[in-house]
Amino acid sequence: MGGIWLSMVKRNRLNICGIFVIVFLTVALGVCFTETDQHMNRGLGELQELNLEDFSFFPNVTEEDIADCQGNYWEAAEKKALDLGKVYDFDWEKHEYTVIQDKGIMVRLFPDNRRMDRYKIVEGRRQQENEIMLDYNYAMANRLKTGETFSIGEEDYTISAFIVLPDMVSPIVDDTGKMYDKTTQCLAVVSEEKFKVYEDTESIHTIYSGIFRPSSKKETNAMKRDENFYLFMERDENPQIFSAVNSQINMNRIIMGFSMGILSSIAVLLVLITVSGQIKGEYKNLGVLKALGYTNWELTRKYMSYFFIVGIPALLGYFAGHWLAVPFYGLVFGNFSVPLVSGGVMPGNMLLFVFVPAIFFALAALLWAMFKVRKPALTMIYNEAGGAVHKLAAFRNRKVQKSGYLKGVKSILLFSKAMIFIFVLFSGFALGVQIQFAYTTYNMTSSIKELVLQEYNYENNIRFTEVQSDWTKYQGSLKYLCETVRLKAESGSEYYNLNLYAVGGQNAHMLDLRSKNGTAIDLQQLDGVVINQWMSMKYGLKEGDEITVLLDNEEYLIPVAAVSQSVYGTNLYVGKETAGKLFGLDSEAYNGIFTNDNTVSGDENVLSVTTKTEMGNIIGQSTDVYVILSVLLFVCGLVVGSITLTLSLAGVVQGNRKYISLMKVLGYTEKECNFTVINGYRAVAVIGFAVSIPYTIALCTVMFRMISINSNMAYPTSINIISILCCLLITVGIVEIILWIFRKKLQKVSFREIMEA
Amino acid sequence: MIRLKNVVKTYADGEGRVYALDDVSLEVEKKDFTVILGPSGSGKSTLVNVMSGLDRCDMGRIFYDDADITKLKEKELVAFRRENVGFVFQAYYLLPDLNVENNIRMGANLVHNEDYDEIVEMLNIKDYLKRMPYQLSGGQQQRVSIARALAKKPKVLFCDEPTGALDETHGKQVLALLQKYQEANPVSIVMVTHNQGISAMANKVVRVNSGKIIEVSENDSVLSAAEVRWS
Numbered sequence: 001m002g003g004i005w006l007s008m009v010k011r012n013r014l015n016i017c018g019i020f021v022i023v024f025l026t027v028a029l030g031v032c033f034t035e036t037d038q039h040m041n042r043g044l045g046e047l048q049e050l051n052l053e054d055f056s057f058f059p060n061v062t063e064e065d066i067a068d069c070q071g072n073y074w075e076a077a078e079k080k081a082l083d084l085g086k087v088y089d090f091d092w093e094k095h096e097y098t099v100i101q102d103k104g105i106m107v108r109l110f111p112d113n114r115r116m117d118r119y120k121i122v123e124g125r126r127q128q129e130n131e132i133m134l135d136y137n138y139a140m141a142n143r144l145k146t147g148e149t150f151s152i153g154e155e156d157y158t159i160s161a162f163i164v165l166p167d168m169v170s171p172i173v174d175d176t177g178k179m180y181d182k183t184t185q186c187l188a189v190v191s192e193e194k195f196k197v198y199e200d201t202e203s204i205h206t207i208y209s210g211i212f213r214p215s216s217k218k219e220t221n222a223m224k225r226d227e228n229f230y231l232f233m234e235r236d237e238n239p240q241i242f243s244a245v246n247s248q249i250n251m252n253r254i255i256m257g258f259s260m261g262i263l264s265s266i267a268v269l270l271v272l273i274t275v276s277g278q279i280k281g282e283y284k285n286l287g288v289l290k291a292l293g294y295t296n297w298e299l300t301r302k303y304m305s306y307f308f309i310v311g312i313p314a315l316l317g318y319f320a321g322h323w324l325a326v327p328f329y330g331l332v333f334g335n336f337s338v339p340l341v342s343g344g345v346m347p348g349n350m351l352l353f354v355f356v357p358a359i360f361f362a363l364a365a366l367l368w369a370m371f372k373v374r375k376p377a378l379t380m381i382y383n384e385a386g387g388a389v390h391k392l393a394a395f396r397n398r399k400v401q402k403s404g405y406l407k408g409v410k411s412i413l414l415f416s417k418a419m420i421f422i423f424v425l426f427s428g429f430a431l432g433v434q435i436q437f438a439y440t441t442y443n444m445t446s447s448i449k450e451l452v453l454q455e456y457n458y459e460n461n462i463r464f465t466e467v468q469s470d471w472t473k474y475q476g477s478l479k480y481l482c483e484t485v486r487l488k489a490e491s492g493s494e495y496y497n498l499n500l501y502a503v504g505g506q507n508a509h510m511l512d513l514r515s516k517n518g519t520a521i522d523l524q525q526l527d528g529v530v531i532n533q534w535m536s537m538k539y540g541l542k543e544g545d546e547i548t549v550l551l552d553n554e555e556y557l558i559p560v561a562a563v564s565q566s567v568y569g570t571n572l573y574v575g576k577e578t579a580g581k582l583f584g585l586d587s588e589a590y591n592g593i594f595t596n597d598n599t600v601s602g603d604e605n606v607l608s609v610t611t612k613t614e615m616g617n618i619i620g621q622s623t624d625v626y627v628i629l630s631v632l633l634f635v636c637g638l639v640v641g642s643i644t645l646t647l648s649l650a651g652v653v654q655g656n657r658k659y660i661s662l663m664k665v666l667g668y669t670e671k672e673c674n675f676t677v678i679n680g681y682r683a684v685a686v687i688g689f690a691v692s693i694p695y696t697i698a699l700c701t702v703m704f705r706m707i708s709i710n711s712n713m714a715y716p717t718s719i720n721i722i723s724i725l726c727c728l729l730i731t732v733g734i735v736e737i738i739l740w741i742f743r744k745k746l747q748k749v750s751f752r753e754i755m756e757a
Numbered sequence: 758m759i760r761l762k763n764v765v766k767t768y769a770d771g772e773g774r775v776y777a778l779d780d781v782s783l784e785v786e787k788k789d790f791t792v793i794l795g796p797s798g799s800g801k802s803t804l805v806n807v808m809s810g811l812d813r814c815d816m817g818r819i820f821y822d823d824a825d826i827t828k829l830k831e832k833e834l835v836a837f838r839r840e841n842v843g844f845v846f847q848a849y850y851l852l853p854d855l856n857v858e859n860n861i862r863m864g865a866n867l868v869h870n871e872d873y874d875e876i877v878e879m880l881n882i883k884d885y886l887k888r889m890p891y892q893l894s895g896g897q898q899q900r901v902s903i904a905r906a907l908a909k910k911p912k913v914l915f916c917d918e919p920t921g922a923l924d925e926t927h928g929k930q931v932l933a934l935l936q937k938y939q940e941a942n943p944v945s946i947v948m949v950t951h952n953q954g955i956s957a958m959a960n961k962v963v964r965v966n967s968g969k970i971i972e973v974s975e976n977d978s979v980l981s982a983a984e985v986r987w988s
Contacts, residue, residue: 397856398887405866409855416854662850665811666909667839667867669832 015274016309018647022270022640024313024320026263027353029636031321033256034349036329040249043338044242047166050118053209053235055220056167057092059084060230074206080228081208088223089216091116095167096206098198102153106185108171109152111195116209117167119189122339124161127191132157135171135187136164137337142183150188155197163189164337167209167235170244171337181617182335224486224497227553231484233497239712244622245336247711252332254703255629258437259636266430266644267357271310273423273651275303275365279372286373287380300369304362311358318354332625406676413656414680420651424681427644428688428731429695434637435727436696441630443723444704445623447716451533452568452619456612457512458594463607467589477595478503478510481585485572487539488548488555496539498570500529500551501592502579510594513564513573521562523575528561528582530573534714536563537705551583558582567714568619622713638734645685646738652681653742660746674743682735689731693724758945759785759808759913764817766803766968777803778814779968785913785961790939790979791947792956795965801949802917804965808947809842809915810834839867843911847918849902851890857901858886865908873908880904880934896927903931907938916948920955925987932958933982954986 059080061073069076078094085092093116100107112119112127122136124146132150139162144150150157165171168187171180198204212218223232235241279286286299322345329340373380396415400408414421463482471479481502503511505524513521513530521530529549531541541547545560549572564573580587653660656677663673697717704715766778777800785791785808795801806812808819810826819826826837843864851860865873877883880900890898899919906914916935920928936958939946948955956962957980964972 397854397859397889400859400862405859405862409859409863412854412859658850659852662852663863664835665838665844666864666905667835667842669835 012274012278014650015270015277015647018643019267019270019274019309020313021643022263022267023310023357024317025636025640026260026267027314027317027357028321028324029263030256030260031318031349031353032324032328033252033259034353035322035325035346036332037249037252037256038346038349039325039329039340040245040252040333040338042341044169044245046120046339046341047164047169050120050166051116051211052166053116053241054090054212054218055210055223055232055234056238057081057084057208057210057223057229057233058206058231059208060228084223084226084228085210088212088219090210090212092208092210093117094206095209096195096204098195098204100152100198102151104184107152108185108187109195109198110165110187110189111192112189113192113195116211117165119163119165120339121161121163124159127160127189129191130157130194131160131190133161133163133189134159135168135182135337136162136339137182137335138186140182152188155194157190163187164339167241169241169336169338171240187337225550225553231497237497243712245333245338247707247713248333248336248622248625250710251626251707251715254707255441255633258699258703259633262430262433263636263640266426266640267310269423269426270644270647271306271361271365272368273419275306275368276419277651277654278303279369283372284381287377290373290380291377296370296373299373300366303365303369306365307358307362310361311354314354314357318350321353322349331628335621406672410676410680413659413677414684417652417655420648420655420681421684423648423651424645424684425688425691427641427648428685428735429692430644430688431637431641431685431731431734432689432692432727433696433699434633434641435730436692436724437700438630438634438637439723439727440696440700440717441626441633443720444715444717445626445630448567448623448713449616449619451565451716453612453616454514455512455564455566456615458510459596459612461592461594461610463592463609464605465591465607466605467586467591468605471590474593474595474597476507477593477597478507479590480504480592480594481576481579481590482592483551483583483585486550487535487572488550496570498535498549498572500549500572500574500579500583502574502576502583502585504576504590510596511573513562513566515562516565518565521564523573524577526561526575527578528559528574530562530564531560532564532566532569532571532714533716534567534569534708534712535572537708537714549583556583567708567716568712570712638730641731642734642738645734646741648685649678649681649738649742652678653745670743670747673746678739678742678746682739685735686728686732689728758787758789758822759783759947760818760820761808762818762820764807764814764819766800766807766812766814776968778807781817781968781970783808783963783970783973785945785947787945788939788943789945789947789961790936790959791945791961791963792959793947793949793963793965794951794953794956796951799965800968801965803968804963805915805917805947805949809844809913810838811844839909841912843906843909843914845899845903845906845914845916845919847921849890849895849898849922851898851901851905853890856887856889857882857893860890860901861886861904861908864905867909870908870910873904876904876907876938879937894927896923896930899923899927899931900934903934911944913945913947916946918950919948920950920952928952928987929982929985932985936982952988954988957985958982 059077061077061080065076065080066073069079081092081094093114095110095114095117097108097110100109112133119133121133124133127133134144134150138144139159144159144162146159146161148159150159165187171185171187220232220234223229226232236246237243289299290296326340396408396412400412458478467481483500483502485498485500487496487498503523508522508524511523513523515521516533523530529547535541539547541560541563543560543563546557547560549556549558574582576585576587579585660673660677663676668676700717704717708714761781761783764778764781765776767774767776781804783804793801793804803812807814810819810829814827817827821837821841826834829837852863855863861873861877865871877886880903882897882900882904885893885897885901890901893901899922903919914935919935920931923931932955935946938944948959957976960976960979962972962974962976963970964974
């Protein structure tokens with residue numbers, strides 16, 4: 001068997017090399033993506049075991065509630081939470097933290113008192129007196145080690161452990177609106193006693209976490225509507241818990257599905273073409289052997305060696321993918337605090353990515369060979385004469401004009417080798433799809449940043465804790481009143497949390513809302529709300545639709561006056577005057593500003609500050625990974641596309657050597673040989689590319705739409721003429737280089753080929 | 758017309774070199790029917806290849822009239838073949854994806870000859886023009902191959918064992934056609950064969966062995982193809 005296998009490899013070395021590279025890449029990428037996904041799922045699974053909350057909430061504490069509790073707000077809040085727990089059958093827990101800024105570091109400090117959303121120790125042990133546990137990402141980013149000292153203000157702590165918090169999978173912002181940055185922000189846990197020290201000096205942020213009891217009906221939509229909840233957010237829609245990470249997982253899976261689909265199609269096609277070519281080349285000899293008395297099994301069993309031809313690169317690809325999975329996990333999910341549970345070599349994956357394809361291809365090759373040799377020996381021996389000509393080629397023979405003879409022959413040759421034709425077509429298509437997909441992914445990332453920041457004609461978005469009356473400090477700012485509202489879905493059964501910005505008319509230029517075609521949207525002139533592209537996509541809304549919005553438990557039917565081109569965020573915008581008419585909001589009440597001033601440092605009234613730079617950073621954080629992925633896909637696309645094109649064009653030269661050598665003998669020039677035999681395939685490859693354009697646009701639109709719907713950002717499909725032209729240039733460039741190489745090869749095809757045939 | 762002067766052609770064979778043609782000199786005149794005879798491996802095919810400009814010799818000169826084709830560059834050699842020579846092979850080498858007519862036009866197209874009906878008539882293949890090669894017998898395929906060669910109006914027609922794959926009846930048919938064509942047209946024919954009988958058709962017979970010409974003889978009278986004793 002070994003001898004047969006080696007000789008088979010030698011005779012088909014070019015195709016075998018192609019199969020080797022493509023199978024290797026396919027399996028390596030597949031294993032890398034799959035194991036990354038598995039690591040993430042195992043990590044998230046571990047977090048779920050930490051008594052992970054079902055939802056976060058805050059009870060709506062009224063004046064009456066406070067009065068009932070003798071003016072004690074927190075007692076009233078807890079009583080309300082208790083009542084709500086009884087109504088909706090859930091357990092709850094109050095979670096507190098404080099934010100401490102010290103030496104350029106921002107620490108979100110939690111007391112070690114949780115029963116829900118318990119931390120997981122990744123390294124080290126639980127804190128004891130004067131010890132602290134730090135979040136894993138911060139520790140890694142700052143190269144900290146357990147046992148080292150970590151200071152907060154005057155207080156020195158020994159680091160006892162690195163942890164992850166299940167309710168902070170993606171600690172995007174803290175309650176000050178400051179964006180999370182693992183190099184300068186830290187989640188930390190100290191003992192309850194230590195935490196109490198800060199309670200006296202720092203402001204404490206509080207949120208309630210809830211877990212449904214087993215007997216609960218889990219009436220989440222009723223809870224969202226219930227006015228007794230000031231805030232209610234399920235963990236899947238909470239960007240700090242699952243929303244952002246799920247979006248990333250979906251993107252990862254979709255890219256994996258796309259890449260694997262294309263690569264495995266190429267691998268299947270390439271193996272089939274190689275087997276087919278091999279059988280064709282040996283058909284006559286097989287017929288002779290059959291005539292001599294060899295059985296079909298004896299003739300075809302050597303094709304089972306495809307088990308090794310596919311299995312060996314698959315095995316190498318498996319280990320490469322396995323080895324890459326952990327760094328790739330860090331690349332794709334590095335911004336999330338999920339414990340890495342990598343595991344070793346997984347038999348299931350090895351079976352799926354190595355043994356299944358190896359067995360599949362071995363059986364496919366064997367069955368294909370058995371199918372081909374089923375004919376009587378004589379038919380096989382004389383096969384070259386019978387049925388070798390494609391019907392289309394025979395038909396085209398009749399269409400060859402007196403003038404343009406070579407053109408006619410070119411067309412006949414193109415259609416006479418259907419497999420090669422399809423292979424070249426598919427190669428152009430695959431190259432086009434892969435390059436364009438990489439290009440589109442890359443374009444998407446820059447578009448997102450541009451589209452999100454485009455409306456920022458201001459540097460800071462400052463939210464105040466309550467409605468302000470004195471605006472003398474903010475004369476140059478654009479004021480707004482921000483209210484939390486809930487959007488009722490079309491089905492009427494679900495609600496989504498949104499922010500309603502009722503924006504004043506003064507300094508309106510600071511909020512530069514634009515429609516998709518770039519036209520400026522004048523909020524003050526509109527009789528409805530402005531939604532963004534993400535909302536339009538997520539909720540299936542368009543200009544002119546009406547939406548049901550809940551504000552303070554009142555339902556309002558509001559027209560959608562415009563859709564802005566922004567792709568991120570849950571903000572509804574409405575002119576202040578219109579807000580008064582539609583929602584009855586106080587036309588003089590404002591609780592925030594869009595401003596270029598930076599005069600709020602230390603202002604106690606400030607609830608949060610979101611800067612344009614930080615927003616750019618957070619968008620960058622979520623899109624940078626796609627830049628890297630797009631480069632990876634681009635390189636893979638180029639490698640695989642070039643290989644398939646090379647192999648397909650090699651097939652063209654190989655399959656037409658007889659023509660080329662005979663034409664040369666007769667006196668045709670190199671140029672005429674190239675024109676007749678090779679050049680036609682340039683057009684075929686370009687047609688393949690052309691087919692890939694609408695395919696990629698449709699694919700990207702569907703894919704990005706799917707991701708957008710499952711995340712909090714609309715991923716724009718930004719294929720434009722320039723990018724298509726760039727991709728076309730790349731494709732044509734590769735085709736031309738390969739054609740040039742093969743033209744050079746053609747020059748070496750001599751008349752001897754005919755003499756020795 | 759064709760003059761070979763001290764032509765040497767060698768091939769690498771393991772560590773040494775084998776002389777396929779060893780100091781060969783030969784002349785072929787216009788309208789000559791030259792038959793090259795010799796056992797397998799004697800160098801007769803190599804002789805035809807270098808004579809026709811398909812292959813280059815290592816030493817020596819080959820003149821067509823006064824033009825030395827050994828001095829021609831590759832492109833010029835292609836142009837020379839295009840204008841001067843035609844080939845008929847033992848294995849026909851018809852292009853399987855082209856029908857009979859398009860196979861013939863593969864030759865005719867080179868010299869922009871659109872008037873090859875006479876050749877088609879003469880070779881008796883008019884009824885097969887739309888057929889594909891696999892639908893023809895061996896003799897029919899060889900006639901198509903000859904039509905392709907003649908359609909380019911060659912000055913010299915090189916035939917490498919044109920009857921080698923045919924039985925006597927079909928072989929003689931093919932030879933008769935070649936003879937008939939030469940009678941009507943100013944073409945020289947150089948034919949390689951191991952069939953001794955065919956030499957009676959030729960006005961010049963060249964015997965080759967071990968890369969050397971061992972005898973060049975001329976026939977005073979030639980036989981028709983039908984009279985040839987088939988061996």
